[in-house]
Amino acid sequence: MRRTPADVWLALPQPFLASEALAAGRTYDQLRAACHRGDLTKLAPALYAVHREWADLTPAEAHRALCRAAVSSLDQVALSHLSAAVFLGLPHPAGRLGKVSLTALRSTRTSYPDDWRRVLQADMPESHLTSHDGMQVTEGSRTVVDCFRQLRLRHALAIADAAAGRGLTTPVALQAMRQFQAGWPGVLSAERGIPLVDGLRESWLESASVAVAHELGYPLPASQVWIHAPDGELVGRVDVLWFEWGVVGEADGMAKYLGAYDDDPSPTAAGQRVLLERNRERRLEGLGFAVARWGAADLRGGGDGLARHVQEARRRARPEQIRCLWRQDLKDPLQEWVWPPPTRA
Template identity: 35%
Template sequence: MPTDPPLPRIFTRSDALAAGLTRHAVAHRLATCRWRTIGRGAFCLQQQWDAADARSRHVLHVLAESRYDEGLVISHESAAAVHGWPVPWAGYSLATFTDGRANGKNLRSAHRLVRAAPLAAPDVVAREGLRVTSPARTAADVLRHLPASESVAMVDVALRLGQTSRAAIDEVLRRQAGWTHVPRARLAREWLDPRRDSYLESSSFALLASRGILPPLSQVHVYDAAGRFVGIVDGLWLPEGVVGECDGRSKYDLDVIGRLDPVEARRQILREKAREDALRSTGLGVVRWGTYEVRHRLDDLATTVRSALARGGLTRFTGQLRWSSSPTDLVDLRRYPPSSGS
């Protein structure tokens, strides 16, 4: 099979001809599906497409659409994809850009969305030769336009990677005062926590916060009365002393267990059961849930969490809480006094 000359990630017929391929060679590659059509008159290698995940495929679409106007800046969830943030639960829709030159309405076509909005100099950065909104501007934009269940999960990753900071996001939101959905963004900003280490954690606690349940402390290290390590919990509500584990129950689901070796499935169930028992033995309450509960039974989950919080209290807790494995990095429980109803 003849090899291709060096080509960009996204290329056109003209690019291929300029690289030395003949018109017949171009037609043959398209007919034999060695190249894949991306957008209008643009292509990528089929093997590149096959190896790409959802985020990388969206970036390829964005690259194809960006060829038509070099003045546009990749923005919103498309910028998030370029920065390497998680894929939204709902997936990607159109390639999204911001036009800082425009004063009119947003422009939508079958392949892309162009938003008309001012772009300050710090709002635009270069990534692999692309003009893309900065992480801080991207964070502010997704917090404004996406549901908190998606935007908080994306921005948590940006904060954890050190790509931006709360202060930088706040500065962008200050400049966006009066823009669409800024109040929504400011509310969701209060739910951010870079200590979380999964999309489900971030999304779960944002959704529960939208139901009036404030986010718990994240990634707290729990030790028992003898100083033995019990585990790192996804969330811990204080002063109620209730653990939120937002991936635990999925390990019991039959569809998950059915894909495992039976011996390993049994070991996994026993490990999770032993861990939960150890947490409860310290006097902490435990609530577990998986993706199904978050996406399809959120109100029931919120009711369960509220009930656990109402029953909770640190008076029964016999262990120790730390922010890390260091014995001196203690969670100061004096900062979380019991409420009058506890």
Template identity: 35%
Template sequence: MDLPHTDLFTRADAIAFGLTDDDLRRLRRTGELSVLRPGFYVPGAVMQSASPTERHSLLARSYLLSAPTGEVLSHVSAAIAWGFDIWQLPLDKVHMTHGLDYASKRRPLRILHGTTLERTERTTINGVPVTTAARTIVDIARTSSVERAVCVGDSALRSGHTDSDALSTAVESARFRTGISAARRAVSLMSGRSESVGESRSRMLFETLPLPTPLLNQWVYDGAGRFVGRVDFLFWEFKVIGEFDGESKYDSKRVLLDEKYREDRLRDLGWVVVRWNWRDLDDPRALLRRFEQAFTRAAGLPTPAGWFGDQRLAADQLPSFG
């Protein structure tokens, strides 16, 4: 039986398409149709293949379809619309803000936040009404852990949809709201130079360990001025490089071999390289010991050859090499 040619439709849409309530019940029994929430349907195949964020987006769209003018997606729902990383942010409820300063309304699948929303804090993404990137990040930072907030904030800065000035303005605008102290701390720790959730989490872990502050995403050159590689973390005074290995970083044998060659060249220059992955982030003491051992090994080595900087330079921009 044919369904409306869309990934989300209402009962009224189905009736207009020619389906009856009996048809809808039958399609639900066979699994060809899924109920997103009362009165809103998604083809079964779409629901089965949807990721958690895609399911959240479908639910968010269903609430926007029935929302009065002025309500916008906010918090994690807006972050998804923006395309930001949302590491460990709960997806069970859609978050919306209506801009009226009275108590929030909680429902099983939605939270309607009652906080002031200025015109300049509203925008649209692909036609979807949302809070601006900066307002979204500060709302998340007020209501989530610092680590989670920094992960999404780093993603927002990296994407170019916001910057530190906009975040500072958003923090100031929220100065009387619940959770603003946590938001201030989280925003102060955000950096667009972290290129993944793993790097953001690593940076936050370093904040809790007795480790020196590393330089982020440095471009390393050899003694002849040839580019060797971009590294995640550079403890330059200690002659140590840190690299976070994500699950999908090496998705082919060719990539793996290229990475091995790059690391061999870094070691040849005199750098000591420490690698870690997601599991290592859950064992901070073990990771700290590995860094301490690396610092000890590097202390007996000469200063690494070559040069490094925070951006890729053309040959005529490089310093002279001895």
């Protein structure tokens, strides 16, 4: 059989359905031959991708591509749950992301256990849907509450914080969605997670750290607090601050030092950032704070590493001796440190 040129397969969406290949003039024999030669990878029944293209995708890129194929393969469905979050560009767990989650809109279709799609049945008003890149996806509040119901708290909170930060949801909208889903499986998890949402958090690690700290029984810290010396000079903005303890928490992802948010990712620049962080930490501790630092590995095993770093900082902290000014928004007036702190809303 004459070999089908690779460009023919690349002209199709990646991945593509067998029906899409047939509509483009290909045949089942050509599909089988391309799979046998290794040009194509058969991802699932009637689902294919160009091998070299598919192998280069990250888990999130692959899942997003599968989302398109899933919606194209079925009638009257919308992307939902984690798949909606991934498609909307919200944070997600590392590694493989599992089946594409869909919610049936006006049918009773379900998926088989070995299907690459997961089709769920649930009420879906039009107001819970939005269009993104030409596909129907659950809007921000619905996506967040669905994720709270089905994911671990650390992952769901990262999705929720990012959605709030991007203006895709609000506390009022989340509470309304939780009320709409009263009695649904997992809704109590959403009820516990919604009060933790804060759109000021800037990374998965920050959000996941707050979730793990909450599960450890710690009070909810303030996020992204600007700390100033008593004379008003800016010392820095900290990831989280436990006012009750005088403990600053810094969630140290590698991007902070390797330049993901900087134009210069060189080793020299990374070293300079480390020195700046060290000097900043010394200035914070000079004001009376104790600084706890942790990374993603410290969240494993129930957060034992996080607990160790925070408890060590608590032993060093002297909140009653702190002298500084602070605010959470640069538009707000500076406030003097008061201890014990007033109850925060």
